[in-house]
C-alpha cells in the first residue's frame with residue numbers, strides 16, 4: 001500500500017504483480033494456443049495503451065465518450081439526486097481510467113458539500129497514479145482510496161466492505177467487453193455485494209447505425225489500430241517476444257445479429273513468433289486472426305431483462321438526444 005497524501009492512497013489488490021505480470025504470460029500462452037487465437041482486451045492498458053486510449057476518446061469518430069459526457073454534463077444534478085447522494089456514501093468507479101467523465105460528478109458533489117469518498121478501481125496502476133495526482137491538484141480535499149484491481153477482485157472488495165453505503169459506477173460501456181454470459185455473471189455477483197440502499201449507474205452503448213459504430217473502432221487516423229497493435233508491442237517488451245508489428249493489421253467488424261463489435265489483429269503473412277518468457281513459438285498462417293476485443297452493444301429491453309434476472313430494477317434511464325448511449329440507474333430489489 002502506498003500513501004500518496006493525507007487524503008489519497010493506493011491499495012494494490014493485484015495478487016501476482018511483484019513476481020509476475022498480472023497474468024499476461026498465462027493469457028498469452030492460453031490465447032495463442034487455441035483456435036481461433038485470442039488475446040484479452042484487459043491487457044491493452046499499459047502506460048502507452050492508456051495514452052492511446054486518451055487519444056481515441058478525442059477522435060471525431062469515437063462517439064461513446066462524447067455522448068456519455070453529454071449525458072453526465074447535462075443531467076448530472078438529476079443523476080446525483082436519483083442516487084441519493086445527500087446521504088453519506090462511497091463512490092466506487094469500476095475501470096475508472098482517467099475518470100474524465102466521473103470528474104463531472106465529483107466536481108458537482110464537492111461543490112454541493114456531499115459527504116462521500118471516492119474509490120476508483122482500475123487494473124492499470126499507471127492510470128491510477130496519474131488519476132491520484134490529478135485529483136490531488138483538482139480536488140485536494142476529496143478523500144480518495146484507489147484500488148489497483150481486476151473487476152472481480154473489486155466485487156470481492158465491495159462484498160467485504162458493506163458497512164458504508166455504496167454508489168457504484170461502471171461507465172464507458174466497459175460492460176460491453178464481456179460476453180453476455182460474463183456480463184450477467186458480473187451483474188449477479190455485483191448484486192450480491194450490494195445492499196438495498198446502494199445504487200449502481202451502468203453506462204451502455206446502445207445499438208445504432210452499424211457504419212457509425214464501425215468507424216468508432218477503425219478510425220481514419222489509425223489510432224485504434226495503434227492501440228490494438230500496442231498489445232503485441234507490450235508482449236514483445238514484457239515477455240521478450242519478437243512480433244513484427246508491420247506484419248499484422250488491425251480489423252474491426254460489427255455483427256448485427258449478436259450486436260457485437262469485434263476487433264482483430266490479422267497476420268499478413270505466414271510467420272512464426274517466439275515468446276522467450278514462456279519458451280514457446282507460435283505459427284501464424286497468412287490472414288489468420290487474433291481476436292482482441294468484443295464491444296457488445298445493448299438494447300434497453302435486454303438490459304432491463306438481464307438486470308432483473310440478477311435482482312436489480314431499473315430506476316431511471318438517462319440518454320443523450322440521439323439515444324445512442326444510456327446511463328441506466330439500477331437499484332437492488
Ligand SMILES: C[S@@+](CC[C@H](N)C(=O)[O-])C[C@H]1O[C@@H](n2cnc3c(N)ncnc32)[C@H](O)[C@@H]1O
Pocket residue numbers: 041042045053094095096097098099100101121122123124127149150151152171172173174
Ligand atoms: C474504456 S476505459 C474507460 C474508462 C472510464 N471509465 C470511461 O468511461 O471513460 C477502460 C478502463 O478499464 C480498465 N480495465 C480494463 N479491463 C479491466 C479489468 N478487467 N479490471 C479492471 N479494470 C479494467 C482499463 O485499464 C481502463 O482504464
